[in-house]
Amino acid sequence: MGKNLTKRSEDYSKWYNELVVKADLAENSGVRGCMVIKPYGYAIWEKMQAELDRMFKETGHENAYFPLFIPKSYLSREADHVEGFAKECAVVTHYRLKNAEDGSGIVVDPEARLEEELIVRPTSETIIWDTYKKWVQSYRDLPIKINQWANVVRWEMRTRLFLRTAEFLWQEGHTAHATREEAVEEAELMMNIYAEFAEKFMGVPVIKGVKSESERFAGAVETYCIEALMQDGKALQAGTSHFLGQNFAKAFDVKYANKEGQQEYVWATSWGVSTRLMGALVMTHSDDNGLVLPPNLAPIQVVIVPIYKGEEQLQAISEKVKGLVAALRAKGISVKFDDRDTQKPGWKFNEYELKGVPVRIAMGMRDLENGTYEVARRDTLEKETVPADAVVEKITGLLEDIQERIFNKALEYRDTHITEVNSFEEFKSVLEDKGGFISAHWDGTPETEDKIKDLTKATIRCIPLDQVVEEGVCVYSGKPSKGRVLFAKAY
Template identity: 70%
Template sequence: MAKEVTNKEDNYSKWYNDLVVKADLAENSAVRGCMVIKPYGYAIWEKMKADLDRRFKETGHQNAYFPLFIPKSFFSREAEHVAGFAKECAVVTHHRLMNDPDGSGVVVDPSAKLEEELIVRPTSETIIWSTYRNWIKSWRDLPILINQWANVVRWEMRTRLFLRTSEFLWQEGHTAHATSAEAVAEAERMIQVYADFARDVLCMPVVVGRKTASERFAGALDTYCIEAMMQDGKALQAGTSHFLGQNFAKSFDVQYTDKEGKQQYVWATSWGTSTRLMGALVMVHSDGRGLVLPPALAPIQVVMVPIYKSDAERSSILERMGLLKKEIETAGLSVKIDDRDNLRPGFKFAEWELKGVPVRLAVGPRDLASGEVEMVRRDTMDKVQVPQNALALRLVELMEEIRKNMYAKALSFRDSHTYRVDSWDEFRKKIEEGGFLLCHWDGTPETEARIQELTKATIRCIPLDSFVEKEDGVDMLTGKPSHQRVIFARAY
């Protein structure tokens, strides 16, 4: 293989990190906890962004941009919100450097201290609701449906590329509504947008659910989420959508005049997904050879590798490949011919497998003569000979087959690692093996906390869709009554 990747079964965590770094997705930077997203990784993120952005616009949202900095006083207006974020934020205190009076280098200029410190946004509810105050006067100004693509900073002590970094890229929707019902509907609509995106584009099965009170976003009345299962059986929260009630409207005094002329506080939602999705993408589909990218997210969908011994063979094969490439591009797929002359085909094969390119085509002298190509699909590694004519059409079909197969495979993995557990003994054993445990819970934060303390498992969500049917039961730990199973798992 081109680059050594740790065996997934030996060390899942190191395997993940190896893939991210060796497939050129991202790397740690010189700044603690901040990553560099490399061109190949960024190209995948751009495709995620474009697809999500289209879905947001189709559901009536517009993009805007709000300041990176939040005055400290704004930040602390919503009590739960500040409690949730104050311990992990980057604080700007000065606005100038000066030459070190003691010698070389530069130091912070003490005379350039800010009157009020600025927080680098960990999320933008406060700065946005302070702005909405000026935008909203009447019911005619509602709803406001805005999304922002931005970087945010949450000072993390233990970081992992994409999954948990001090700076990350994300989108945050912030909407304002006249009624509670409208805001709830918006929060629910957006979690469904995320679920559709995860399933259709990432080929990643997700459970749509609600968080328990203790897992809610700081300042929310209700948090909806999509939860996915990684290949080590741990859960990963891939997107959240919050019904914020009137909390931020009250903190920032945002009221509107309703049709009857009365003043009313505005209702809010916020919802977000981030570069964390890149981590999920890697963890859900990759194998011992490297990434396996869904066709819709692959920067290169088809790679062509020439097999030759002589210069004459090389040039006639590359010529034919050029013609095929044009046909395939016309069919709407992205193609790369790997014509590097200093590397052997086997090395190239390994490199493109590592990078997860959905389909590899190889053409040698015999293929040239027979009018065929060797086609290998990355998801199954199946190898077949296919005729060069109608190749483009075959590839378009194949991309859809790959998409469906990747989803089916991930779904099958999740389903085979999802268990109904009714006794505490079984829970303690099963949770060590990983997976989703569907259990009855008595609905109290005390029991939830106790289970987490004993097992490190959390309630990932109370499923909303048909993931598990409603049924009565008793809490496995306390024996108290329950009306629905929830999902327990260890999580990223």
């Protein structure tokens, strides 16, 4: 199974595209801009879902489901929201097809035009807040803390598997609260949950912050975010959590009676992560040999490959391996014993290296006689011979070490690619020659932000939550600045 991957140093974008396809994560579909997520890729997404879903429920959230279609009039109720999504909406105008009279095929029936067009959801704030109006009468009905796992459509013209597709999978949380303080606390909580998930399970270090006004979610008062850095020096927004104020409550007239019986508008949040996290996972850890998966999200954590000649040797190895498989599974470790006779061991080694399986065990007749296993780790490609009576403990420790090591490797790369600059010439030089996050003073105006974006394609990725108040001058305009923000080119 020849990998023949383009090297990252030669063409990072081509390397990524080839790896996603060759590692069996996803492929392009017959619908332009949409992808087929293949079983191996979907298995990783399922593990992401399971961990996030657990974290959501542990913090008091419940899952529900809302319609895929949204009446057009709903979107127009919140001005900033509709402006932010109008150019990305897919619109349903008819509800029936018919055979063409000339026999040329199927056509849209002009008699079946909808009275009101329906929008295929780009996000669900409007349909959910129309629903919340029915659910909320009193302070006793609050808070509402709902999440849904769903697909959305945003009509992208330039697409890339996982990173930017017309249809993608995600979760979107939508909560309603009695007070501003509760809603802000919720938005910050979800940002922290996303950060914990990214770092603990994905092994991806992130910077927590808030977006500039022009980068906020359409209709939000404040957008909290986690930003990650990929190996090519570009940033990737890994998750966002929005404090929506009372904008949607006012647009959909969602009020509650407080304890004094007075009517007040509800306070809102929304938050989400998507299959874009799959792209982040690939780009943060993988190498020129293929995927490098964090053990905490790998569908197969350990693969065992027998090396044998003939059915008798395979049977002997299989009998020996049964106990190891049972012992590992008893510790919650996912194991695959690959006894396929259609491929040779070398081909299998190559396949599992490409697919990023964290630990590979090989066993031949000599290992069987000596009571040993050959154990290889995917992140460093190091191999060692381990006694059978120590192999379970060894693998358990290896998985923990690999998870920690790939996080620390990514953290070191991120930290060495945050560069402070004090002039626009220095800004442009670092952006071109080194990449990564650029820490620079900004005067706080959207005009300066837009100008820097026009000239360099770099955007303000976030205003870090731990930003130090530091008097300075804007790197572009020379006007006063109260602190540094992080710029970068981004996906």
